[in-house]
Amino acid sequence: MTTTNSQPMVQSPAASDLSRGPAIPGPVPAHPPATVGRYWLRLTIVLLVAVLAAVLIVTYDNPAEPGSRGFWTIVNNRLTSVATITIVGICHGVATVAFHSVTNNRILTPSILGFDALYRAVQTALVFFLGAGAVAATNTVGHVVAQSLLMIAFATALYGWLFSGKRASLHVLLLVGVVLGMGFGSLATFMQRLLTPSEFDILTARLFATMSQSDSTYLPIGFAAVVGVGFVLWRRRHVLDVVSMGREVATGLGVRYQREVMLVLVMVAVLISVSTSLTGPMTFFGFLVAMLTYQLVGTSSHQWTLPMVAALSVATLLSAYFVLRHVFYAQGLISVIIELVGGLAFLVYLLRKGLR
Amino acid sequence: MIKLADVAKSYGDVHALGPVDLDLPRGGITALVGPNGAGKSTMLTIIGRLLGADAGTVHVAGMDVTTAKSRQLAKTLAILRQENHFVARLTVRQLVSLGRFPHSQGRLTTECVAAVDRALEFLDLTALQARYLDELSGGQRQRAYVAMVLAQDTEYALLDEPLNNLDMQHAVAMMAQLRRAADELDKTVVLVIHDINFAAAYADRIVAMTNGRIRYVGSPREVMTPDVLSDVFDTPVEVIDHPTHPLAVYYRLS
Numbered sequence: 368m369t370t371t372n373s374q375p376m377v378q379s380p381a382a383s384d385l386s387r388g389p390a391i392p393g394p395v396p397a398h399p400p401a402t403v404g405r406y407w408l409r410l411t412i413v414l415l416v417a418v419l420a421a422v423l424i425v426t427y428d429n430p431a432e433p434g435s436r437g438f439w440t441i442v443n444n445r446l447t448s449v450a451t452i453t454i455v456g457i458c459h460g461v462a463t464v465a466f467h468s469v470t471n472n473r474i475l476t477p478s479i480l481g482f483d484a485l486y487r488a489v490q491t492a493l494v495f496f497l498g499a500g501a502v503a504a505t506n507t508v509g510h511v512v513a514q515s516l517l518m519i520a521f522a523t524a525l526y527g528w529l530f531s532g533k534r535a536s537l538h539v540l541l542l543v544g545v546v547l548g549m550g551f552g553s554l555a556t557f558m559q560r561l562l563t564p565s566e567f568d569i570l571t572a573r574l575f576a577t578m579s580q581s582d583s584t585y586l587p588i589g590f591a592a593v594v595g596v597g598f599v600l601w602r603r604r605h606v607l608d609v610v611s612m613g614r615e616v617a618t619g620l621g622v623r624y625q626r627e628v629m630l631v632l633v634m635v636a637v638l639i640s641v642s643t644s645l646t647g648p649m650t651f652f653g654f655l656v657a658m659l660t661y662q663l664v665g666t667s668s669h670q671w672t673l674p675m676v677a678a679l680s681v682a683t684l685l686s687a688y689f690v691l692r693h694v695f696y697a698q699g700l701i702s703v704i705i706e707l708v709g710g711l712a713f714l715v716y717l718l719r720k721g722l723r
Numbered sequence: 724m725i726k727l728a729d730v731a732k733s734y735g736d737v738h739a740l741g742p743v744d745l746d747l748p749r750g751g752i753t754a755l756v757g758p759n760g761a762g763k764s765t766m767l768t769i770i771g772r773l774l775g776a777d778a779g780t781v782h783v784a785g786m787d788v789t790t791a792k793s794r795q796l797a798k799t800l801a802i803l804r805q806e807n808h809f810v811a812r813l814t815v816r817q818l819v820s821l822g823r824f825p826h827s828q829g830r831l832t833t834e835c836v837a838a839v840d841r842a843l844e845f846l847d848l849t850a851l852q853a854r855y856l857d858e859l860s861g862g863q864r865q866r867a868y869v870a871m872v873l874a875q876d877t878e879y880a881l882l883d884e885p886l887n888n889l890d891m892q893h894a895v896a897m898m899a900q901l902r903r904a905a906d907e908l909d910k911t912v913v914l915v916i917h918d919i920n921f922a923a924a925y926a927d928r929i930v931a932m933t934n935g936r937i938r939y940v941g942s943p944r945e946v947m948t949p950d951v952l953s954d955v956f957d958t959p960v961e962v963i964d965h966p967t968h969p970l971a972v973y974y975r976l977s
Binding site: 467468471472473604605606608609611612613614615616618619620621622623661665666667668 | 771772773793794795796797798801802803804807808809810811812813814817821822824825828829830855875
């Protein structure tokens with residue numbers, strides 16, 4: 368009898384009975400899948416951490432007299448920060464998980480592929496070609512929407528083309544993404560060099576809002592976009608499960624694969640442009656929280672991963688913001704530290720698992 | 724029934740298939756055999772509408788596979804490819820449940836759950852259903868894929884080398900189970916198979932292909948002759964008459 372088969376079925380008395388087919392004794396799984404109960408427990412803990420961090424950010428060390436006007440102004444400001452962070456966190460987390468599913472890999476993220484660099488390039492190009500006057504004069508909701516639409520059209524055309532047709536190797540995609548990201552970044556920098564100082568000032572104010580000083584006029588738009596996209600993706604969570612099985616299996620199960628991939632890429636572009644317009648680029652954050660989510664949830668079924676990744680990214684960002692801003696007084700370092708941790712996690716993952 | 728008319732396919736300059744015409748009646752097991760590069764997988768993939776043909780038409784159960792609604796087709800026709808790469812981390816049960824997608828769009832009904840249970844039981848995966856696919860051996864995973872195809876509960880099932888990765892015991896069990904699916908569940912099974920003796924033992928029809936052409940179609944007894952097999956596989960083959968089915972011997976002929 369062959370010994371190359373690692374399954375212990377040879378010892379099974381039932382296995383020799385061919386008419387019964389292969390009776391697998393089925394030893395207790397080494398890693399029992401996370402049960403639903405444990406999932407809810409974990410999600411609750413993550414949500415509690417998020418709420419705790421939010422409460423701490425709002426209330427911790429308020430210099431003004433409690434109840435005074437200054438006190439409420441500060442609370443209001445901080446609430447804006449919390450709202451911004453919540454939206455940005457959800458954007459990055461959900462966009463990354465959805466992106467992983469439609470591209471059938473866990474290495475590439477929209478940010479690594481240069482989605483946010485593309486956003487910067489589009490913004491800069493608008494100021495560059497139309498002039499700051501035109502941009503400032505039309506600084507309305509409609510304008511922001513138009514800009515986002517331009518960005519979405521670009522991203523969908525470019526990355527849709529990249530991911531359609533014959534599946535390129537992951538190495539090629541990673542390389543193309545990094546090169547595109549650098550290219551868009553350089554293009555934006557180049558155009559910024561040629562702007563007049565006043566135009567550059569307007570552009571900078573628009574491009575590099577920070578978490579504590581983001582423009583609260585964009586918040587309602589961002590909120591609406593996140594709710595809209597979240598609703599669409601949640602409605603399609605089962606379709607996403609099928610799409611994440613790859614083109615052939617998805618087609619075999621009656622899903623119009625190309626259409627679904629395009630739809631998700633549009634959604635991802637919306638999320639990333641919202642988040643970049645609020646707080647600027649974060650390359651590895653999405654990767655970090657997506658990896659943590661897969662670890663916490665166990666399965667990659669979207670009805671479990673989507674809520675978890677949203678909660679987890681909000682909790683992570685809020686905690687990091689609280690610790691760095693209120694404990695270490697180093698708020699400028701938030702994205703730097705998240706990028707450091709995320710980048711290290713990315714490298715470790717690449718070295719341990721390879722490009723799979 | 725499955726009906727191919729003038730189907731042809733090339734990959735760039737390489738001529739892969741056809742033009743071929745083929746009629747396969749409803750019911751039973753049809754085995755596609757032939758040497759490497761004969762176009763078996765290409766033909767199966769075209770029938771399963773995962774690959775577009777350059778010319779010709781394919782009808783399955785009266786539907787043109789290129790124009791029929793994908794969702795409707797998915798309730799009639801299931802296909803399993805030879806290689807399945809995906810990063811999704813699923814348990815056996817989740818994977819098999821995905822096979823119900825064409826019927827339920829992801830919201831499993833009690834009927835779906837019953838179908839999944841049946842498919843799991845049919846491939847003896849009930850004990851393994853809570854395990855993740857990456858915790859299984861190649862052969863167990865192969866059976867999980869086949870269970871997914873069965874859970875899809877289609878009249879037609881196309882399988883590209885379902886015996887991949889299976890040892891002797893499981894290969895026999897898999898073929899016996901496909902035979903049962905054809906006999907008891909009234910499925911029409913078309914499979915690509917490399918071991919000609921398995922085809923002879925379990926199939927109702929053998930379609931032998933070389934160089935993108937269909938060379939012989941017939942019952943195992945008709946196709947399993949030294950002349951035909953030697954011609955198709957370009958290797959000297961002897962055929963021994965075993966009581967249940969003809970047996971091809973080609974390992975060492977002196």
